[in-house]
Amino acid sequence: MKAQQSGPVPSIWSTEGAARLGSGATVTTSHDDGSIDHGVTQAPYERRFSPYDFNGGTCLAIAGKDFAVVAGDTRLSTGYEILSRNVPKLCKLTSKTVLASAGCLTDVRTLQQVLDMRLRMYEHDNGKEISTPAVAQLLGNTLYYRRFFPYYAFNVLAGVDDEGKGCVFSYDAVGSHERVEYSASGSGQAFVIPVMDNIVGFKNRQDPKPEYTAADIVAICKDAFLTAGERDIYTGDAVTISVITAAGVTTETFELKRD
């Protein structure tokens, strides 16, 4: 029987439940009759339960002069399977703020519920609706309080601030946040952000940057999701796009390819 090391130690968080040997290395051996033994009969192995599952999807938000646009696809997947084509990622928190989150659906829903409760408490205590930058800080703190067992939620917060200007905040999993002009999160983040850098950020471009209207930005969002849907398996089916202005929030649904 020959034993050889193969590859790096598999992650203990693997959702497929990769085996992890006590010695810390994977061993593939072959029996005398030629069949392959994956190390499960010759040595004890350990399988770990991972509380996290990645349910896929992409979220995008762009801030305009007096509006913000936020969009998220509606596909829910696990592993290579699509569980649903109609699970929106957007959550309206107040009349001026919408949160979009990709990641593990259960953590996303819990986070949205915790925030919702805290926002209602804020209104009860302060007699007014909470402002978007305050929600941004609250979300950052809520995420950090779970620093040692994080919410598997990649958030993008969008809304209008007290001056009526559009604002977008991007987050990492433990609450580091920053106000930005545009932000994307989720599996399609790396496909969508370069498009945003070029068309909305006008990075490294010499030609003048036009002033976009809300309708222009919605069209750009649709293009961005078509792009992500082409190259990311977890993004597709449909996109819900919300436009937030001082007057309120309007939502539309845009169909994508279902492949």
Add this chain to the structure above:
Amino acid sequence: MHAIGTDILDLGKSLRAGGKRGAILPPHAKAEEAGFLLPAVEDPASFCKTNFGVGYGTDQHQELKFAKGTTTLAFKFDGGIVVAVDSRSTQGAYVASGTVKKVIEINPYLLGTMAGGAADCSFWERNLGIQCRLYELRHKERISVAAASKLLANTVMQYRGYGLSMGTMITGWDKTGPQLFYVDNDGMRLKGNLFSVGSGSTYAYGVLDAHYRKDLSADEAIELGRRAIYHATHRDAYSGGIINVYHVQEQGWVKVFSGDCNELHYKYQEEKTARMAM
């Protein structure tokens, strides 16, 4: 004003030995008592360190990668203190942001820098700001830089071993003059005249050590800080973006420069060509 307590959200109390989840986490609080939920494993500290740590290259195996911040420096000279930082934030190999504010304005006379985990730095330095304000209210005078840095060091010491990543410089001008302290996630606290922290710190040290003098003028010191960060952004992949420079003076801090490192590159290139031609 009495607000509805957040205790109603304390689901799963078994993992928290009582303790309120307030804005201030008392210095003696352990992670569980302070309200931080811990994973239900035998050794939460090493589990968190392995799976929720922050590191360049050491977090490859992790499912969750956190935003990291990278070249910062500060030095004392006759005219006060110059603090210079870059603004790139990375998650693994992905550049999450090129506009991160790595100098945290704790209050108008105290600055903190961010290197290591972005969330760790901004959360604990904001917490420090709260503690400094309480100190002011209780003692009717501003807190000294030594005391502020000690508060921060003591706070993170409670979470030692849990995988926090924070390398910060606390600086300001108090009764004893300009002061500079380095505090990191192991609870280390050092007083000094010159520090550079982050993945690009070695490059910055090279430039700083070559040209640093105590009797620099303000303009020379700011230029030195700017150049040191520029050189770090040039060679370190994890550093880049906008270079921000602050000057700490007796009346407080002032932001003196904010510019793209790319533009600085071409400016220094021209100067180099002009020098070579002579």
